[in-house]
Amino acid sequence: MGRRFPLSIIPVWAFLVFVIWYFALPLVWMVVTAFNPNAYSVAFEIPKHPSLANFLKLAKPVSGVVPYQWIVNSVIISLATAGLTTAVSLGAAFVLTRFSFRGQGAMLTAFVIFRLLPALLIALPLLILFRMWGLLDNYGALILALSALILPFTLMIAESYFRAIPITYEEAAMIDGCTKVGAFLRVTLPLAAPGLATIFLLAFVIAWSQFVLPLFLIRTPSLFPASVGIYFFYGQYGKVDYGKIAAFSLIYSIPVIVVYFVIQKYLRKGIAGLVAR
Amino acid sequence: MSTVRLENVTKIFPPNVVAVNNANFKVEKGEFFVLLGPSGCGKTTTLRMIAGLERPTYGKIYINEQDVTDLPPRLRDVAMVFQTWALYPHMKVYDNIAFPLRLRKVPRSEIDRKVREVAKLLRIDDLLDRYPKQLSGGQQQRVALARALVRSPRVWLMDEPLSNLDALLRVQMRAELKRLQKELKITTIYVTHDQVEAMSMADRIAVMNKGRILQIAPPKEIYEKPRTKFVGGFVGTPPMNFIPVTFVVENDKYLLKGEGFSIELPKELGEYLREKVGDRAELDLGVRPEHIRISTSEEPNAIPATVYIVEPLGTETIVNVKVGETLVKIKVIGEALFEPSTRVWLVFDINKIHLFDTKTEEAVI
Numbered sequence: 001m002g003r004r005f006p007l008s009i010i011p012v013w014a015f016l017v018f019v020i021w022y023f024a025l026p027l028v029w030m031v032v033t034a035f036n037p038n039a040y041s042v043a044f045e046i047p048k049h050p051s052l053a054n055f056l057k058l059a060k061p062v063s064g065v066v067p068y069q070w071i072v073n074s075v076i077i078s079l080a081t082a083g084l085t086t087a088v089s090l091g092a093a094f095v096l097t098r099f100s101f102r103g104q105g106a107m108l109t110a111f112v113i114f115r116l117l118p119a120l121l122i123a124l125p126l127l128i129l130f131r132m133w134g135l136l137d138n139y140g141a142l143i144l145a146l147s148a149l150i151l152p153f154t155l156m157i158a159e160s161y162f163r164a165i166p167i168t169y170e171e172a173a174m175i176d177g178c179t180k181v182g183a184f185l186r187v188t189l190p191l192a193a194p195g196l197a198t199i200f201l202l203a204f205v206i207a208w209s210q211f212v213l214p215l216f217l218i219r220t221p222s223l224f225p226a227s228v229g230i231y232f233f234y235g236q237y238g239k240v241d242y243g244k245i246a247a248f249s250l251i252y253s254i255p256v257i258v259v260y261f262v263i264q265k266y267l268r269k270g271i272a273g274l275v276a277r
Numbered sequence: 278m279s280t281v282r283l284e285n286v287t288k289i290f291p292p293n294v295v296a297v298n299n300a301n302f303k304v305e306k307g308e309f310f311v312l313l314g315p316s317g318c319g320k321t322t323t324l325r326m327i328a329g330l331e332r333p334t335y336g337k338i339y340i341n342e343q344d345v346t347d348l349p350p351r352l353r354d355v356a357m358v359f360q361t362w363a364l365y366p367h368m369k370v371y372d373n374i375a376f377p378l379r380l381r382k383v384p385r386s387e388i389d390r391k392v393r394e395v396a397k398l399l400r401i402d403d404l405l406d407r408y409p410k411q412l413s414g415g416q417q418q419r420v421a422l423a424r425a426l427v428r429s430p431r432v433w434l435m436d437e438p439l440s441n442l443d444a445l446l447r448v449q450m451r452a453e454l455k456r457l458q459k460e461l462k463i464t465t466i467y468v469t470h471d472q473v474e475a476m477s478m479a480d481r482i483a484v485m486n487k488g489r490i491l492q493i494a495p496p497k498e499i500y501e502k503p504r505t506k507f508v509g510g511f512v513g514t515p516p517m518n519f520i521p522v523t524f525v526v527e528n529d530k531y532l533l534k535g536e537g538f539s540i541e542l543p544k545e546l547g548e549y550l551r552e553k554v555g556d557r558a559e560l561d562l563g564v565r566p567e568h569i570r571i572s573t574s575e576e577p578n579a580i581p582a583t584v585y586i587v588e589p590l591g592t593e594t595i596v597n598v599k600v601g602e603t604l605v606k607i608k609v610i611g612e613a614l615f616e617p618s619t620r621v622w623l624v625f626d627i628n629k630i631h632l633f634d635t636k637t638e639e640a641v642i
Contacts, residue, residue, distance in 0.1 A: 177380035
């Protein structure tokens with residue numbers, strides 16, 4: 001006897017299709033428009049002659065900068081931020097989970113509270129400070145600021161991850177011949193690799209999409225990341241080349257989508273780890 | 278082969294928890310030394326201090342008469358088997374066993390030879406390509422032993438290594454572990470809360486309670502001459518029975534008086550006791566379940582009791598009786614048919630009784 005198809009499932013499906021359509025529509029618009037060489041309005045128009053013309057146009061300067069440069073800038077900034085954030089989270093989590101000291105709990109609570117502050121709140125003070133110190137237009141400074149913004153979040157993930165790994169493995173390794181740090185690096189670190197990958201990719205995505213801090217701290221158009229650069233596609237008199245914006249947006253969204261597929265397995269684990277505490 | 282010596286070792290955890298209180302003992306070369314006690318008695322902390330995972334608050338630890346108190350674990354040349362075995366989950370069995378050797382920069386061919394040798398000894402040579410999670414509990418246990426053995430450590434430390442195994446396997450591994458230790462003659466310090474394990478494996482046992490070492494002696498002596506009430510009650514299944522009595526001297530007779538009975542002690546024993554505790558003293562009479570005989574008729578120097586419940590165990594039967602308000606267990610070989618509430622008399626060899634001071638809980642004979 002074959003499985004019967006219950007009619008009651010139809011409304012559920014209809015609802016799901018609606019939800020997916022609702023959320024996917026802007027993305028569909030973006031993809032369709034990116035390949036439409038004649039998109040001069042926001043109209044949803046299936047191109048008769050799809051082409052890569054919009055992508056080629058991105059090789060021509062906008063406000064004196066080739067838009068691809070902004071993508072490259074974003075890659076540099078996001079990779080460096082993710083690297084720094086991961087390294088610092090790792091070190092901090094090691095100390096927080098493998099030693100006990102006064103004020104440990106208060107420290108973690110402070111991190112959580114800092115996490116709740118919106119980027120906009122610290123952007124203006126940072127702008128003033130950075131200008132004073134001559135750090136505007138400085139990638140190092142921007143990366144530091146972005147890392148500081150992301151760290152509380154990644155540190156919480158790292159802390160819960162390392163706490164979940166029994167310290168007995170490290171003790172066994174220490175007796176087997178490792179130093180304390182050696183035991184952590186040789187035994188716990190490999191076990192935490194999925195967690196670290198999650199942290200790296202999350203930090204990358206957050207840095208990649210950060211708009212406020214780079215807008216405040218980077219003044220020269222050629223140094224903008226893509227998130228700020230996209231702003232410049234709006235011409236002086238409201239003239240907008242939607243094809244170009246869509247093409248640029250498409251390229252800009254690819255890393256995020258790739259990252260999502262890579263980490264979705266780990267991400268669930270990481271977040272679940274946070275909840276499980 | 279090495280010796281291990283603890284000198285006035287005390288461990289205090291903040292804020293003020295005394296986990297180990299002034300431990301002193303010396304483990305001889307090739308000895309199988311067991312730290313026995315209930316959970317929280319400080320036995321694992323003692324072991325961890327010997328391993329170097331905890332630092333003593335006071336006192337010194339010597340291995341081969343070399344002061345190792347301030348040495349990190351890796352420089353002590355000891356191996357440890359953990360309760361959870363702590364096999365590195367991301368390494369195959371082979372790499373788990375090879376790990377301590379690799380850290381010591383032993384040449385590759387030598388590592389290979391040693392790993393295979395020890396794997397063969399523990400009969401895990403067909404599991405070398407597996408990951409720990411693909412192994413059964415007993416197999417993981419063997420891998421943990423192999424990892425501890427492979428570098429021929431000076432001292433073997435074991436923290437309840439059998440407690441995560443099921444009962445049948447535990448009994449098997451117990452015998453195997455003992456044979457292995459005797460064959461390799463490695464000085465071993467073994468922590469357990471299971472007195473059967475301790476009795477069956479140890480050359481000497483240190484019984485601990487509340488951070489203190491109460492007695493250090495071979496198993497037979499621990500069983501026969503417990504120095505405190507705690508030791509008497511902790512070793513043996515079922516545990517030693519305690520019946521409150523009063524020692525009195527009446528008309529040149531030495532008597533142990535309890536609820537509804539009076540036992541006359543031989544003169545020699547009575548005089549000895551009088552010298553120790555005086556003319557009158559509150560004591561606890563300790564008798565092991567296997568040293569009591571049940572009589573259905575009244576006998577001299579017997580304690581009257583009422584049958585409470587009978588537990589048949591196959592080869593033996595545990596008869597629970599009540600002496601006044603005290604429950605007493607008696608081990609009877611084979612079957613024993615008693616109806617509850619039957620009146621019986623308990624007879625015992627006066628040479629096998631123990632007497633403990635009720636206040637200090639120390640043995641007086």
